[in-house]
Amino acid sequence: MLLSKSCIYALRATVLLASKKQDEFITIRELSDELDISFYFLTKVLQKLTRHELLESYKGPNGGVRLGRSSGLITFLDVVHSIDGEKQLEDCILGLPGCGVMKPCPMHDQWSQLKVRIMGSMKSMTISDLVTNKEIMNRISALENDGNFFEPK
Amino acid sequence: MLLSKSCIYALRATVLLASKKQDEFITIRELSDELDISFYFLTKVLQKLTRHELLESYKGPNGGVRLGRSSGLITFLDVVHSIDGEKQLEDCILGLPGCGVMKPCPMHDQWSQLKVRIMGSMKSMTISDLVTNKEIMNRISALENDGNFFEPK
DNA sequence: TATATTTAAGACAAAATACTCCTATATATT
DNA sequence: AATATATAGGAGTATTTTGTCTTAAATATA
Numbered sequence: 001m002l003l004s005k006s007c008i009y010a011l012r013a014t015v016l017l018a019s020k021k022q023d024e025f026i027t028i029r030e031l032s033d034e035l036d037i038s039f040y041f042l043t044k045v046l047q048k049l050t051r052h053e054l055l056e057s058y059k060g061p062n063g064g065v066r067l068g069r070s071s072g073l074i075t076f077l078d079v080v081h082s083i084d085g086e087k088q089l090e091d092c093i094l095g096l097p098g099c100g101v102m103k104p105c106p107m108h109d110q111w112s113q114l115k116v117r118i119m120g121s122m123k124s125m126t127i128s129d130l131v132t133n134k135e136i137m138n139r140i141s142a143l144e145n146d147g148n149f150f151e152p153k
Numbered sequence: 154m155l156l157s158k159s160c161i162y163a164l165r166a167t168v169l170l171a172s173k174k175q176d177e178f179i180t181i182r183e184l185s186d187e188l189d190i191s192f193y194f195l196t197k198v199l200q201k202l203t204r205h206e207l208l209e210s211y212k213g214p215n216g217g218v219r220l221g222r223s224s225g226l227i228t229f230l231d232v233v234h235s236i237d238g239e240k241q242l243e244d245c246i247l248g249l250p251g252c253g254v255m256k257p258c259p260m261h262d263q264w265s266q267l268k269v270r271i272m273g274s275m276k277s278m279t280i281s282d283l284v285t286n287k288e289i290m291n292r293i294s295a296l297e298n299d300g301n302f303f304e305p306k
Numbered sequence: 307t308a309t310a311t312t313t314a315a316g317a318c319a320a321a322a323t324a325c326t327c328c329t330a331t332a333t334a335t336t
Numbered sequence: 337a338a339t340a341t342a343t344a345g346g347a348g349t350a351t352t353t354t355g356t357c358t359t360a361a362a363t364a365t366a
Contacts, residue, residue, distance in 0.1 A: 002155060002271075005324065027342070041325050047344065060333030063342045114274045118155075121267045158354065180312070194355050200314065212313045213363030 007083045009037050009045050011130075014054070014079055018071035018131045025057075025064030045083065052082035071131060077122035160236045162190050162198050164283075167207070167232055171224035171284045178210075178217035198236065205235035224284060230275035 003011075013031050020026055028046060032039040046065055049055040053068045067074065156164075166184050173179055181199060185192040199218055202208040206221045220227065 025342090029342085038325060040327070043343075044325085044345095050343085057343055058333085059331070059341085059343045061341045062334070063332085065343085114271070114278070117274055118267075118271055121270055125267065178312095182312085191355060193357070196313075197315095197355085203313085210313055211363085212311085212361070214311045215364070216312045216362085218313085 003080070004084055006045050006048075007080050009035070009042055010049055010079050010083050011076070012037070013042060013046060014049065014067070014071075014074065014127050015130045017055070017065065017067055018074075018127045022067065025062060025066050027064040030064070049079070049082050052078075054078055054082055067127075070128070072126050072128035074127045075123050076125040076127075076130075077119060079127075080122060156233070157237055159198050159201075160233050162188070162195055163202055163232050163236050164229070165190070166195060166199060167202065167220070167224075167227065167280050168283045170208070170218065170220055171227075171280045175220065178215060178219050180217040183217070202232070202235050205231075207231055207235055220280075223281070225279050225281035227280045228276050229278040229280075229283075230272060232280075233275060 012035050016031060016034060017026060028043050029039055031037075031046075032042045035042070046055060046057075050057045050065065050068075054074055055065045056068045057063070057065045165188050169184060169187060170179060181196050182192055184190075184199075185195045188195070199208060199210075203210045203218065203221075207227055208218045209221050210216070210218045
C-alpha cells in the first residue's frame, strides 16, 4: 500500500541514476545489479519513465539510460505519476464515480485535505533532495559501518 | 494505490455504521446493500475489523455488527492498520530490510518525514469526524439534489 | 427441539500486479 | 557488412489481491 513496488523501484533507480555522472548513459543491468532488482522487471519500469521523459534512453553499445532533466526538476510525484498514472491519487477515496466538490461523498472533504498534504509533500520532494540526503547519510554512516545503502542488508 | 480496496470498503462501512443508531446490530447485508459492495467480500473485510475489536459482531436473528467503541475513538489509521497491517506504513520505502535510524537508506529521512505527516493526518481523523462531515455535506447538498452519498452515482 | 437468521471460516475463481523471457530494433565497433 | 551490445515491446508465468460460494457455528423464536 501507499506505493506500489514498481514505484519504489522507479524511485530507487532514479535516485541512483542521479547520484552518478550526468550526461553518461548507465546500463539498466548496472542499475539492477546495484539495486538488487530483477533486470527484466526494472527494464519495464524504466521504460515507463522514459516514455514520460523523466529518463532518456540510448540503444546499443555505450547505451543505457540517464535523467531526462536535472534531478532538481524531477519530483517524487513525477515518478509516482509516471508509474501509477495521474488519476490514482486524484480519485475519490470511496471510489464513487460522481464524487466531487458539487456532490461530495462522506469523506470527500477530509480525504481531500489529507491528499493535498500528501501530494504537496511528494511534489516538494525532488530526486536531488533524496540524493543529497543519501550522500550525507552515507558519509555519516561510513564512519560506523561500511554498507552501501543502495544494497539491501 | 495509497489505500487498498479493502481499506476503502472498511472505511465506508465504518462511517456508515457510525451514522446509524448505536448499540443496535446492523446486518452486513444491509451495509453491503447501502454501500453497493459485494456482501461476501464486505463480510471478509468486516471480520478483520471485528478481530481487531473495532467492531463487535453478533450471530443469529437480530444479529449483525456495530462499533466496538465510540466513533470518536476510532481513527482513520485504526481502520487502515486493521486491514492492511501495522507494518505496511512503517516499513522502509525502499523495502530494504536493514533500513532504520542507524542505517538509513537513501530516502529514509525524507520518506520518514512524509510518512509522519501522512500517519499524523490519519491518526487525527476519527470516524466521528467523517460522519459529521458527511451529515453537513448531505444537508448542504440536499438543497440542490437529493442523492444519498453512500450510494455511487 | 426444529427452524430461520446471521456471522465465521475455509476453499475456490477472477483480476490485478509482479516478474520472466524471447524477439525486434538501434547503434557502435571491427 | 558482420558482430556485439543495449533498450523496446510483446507474450507469457507467478503471486497477490479481490471477489464468490459453501458449510459450520451461534442464537432467537416458534
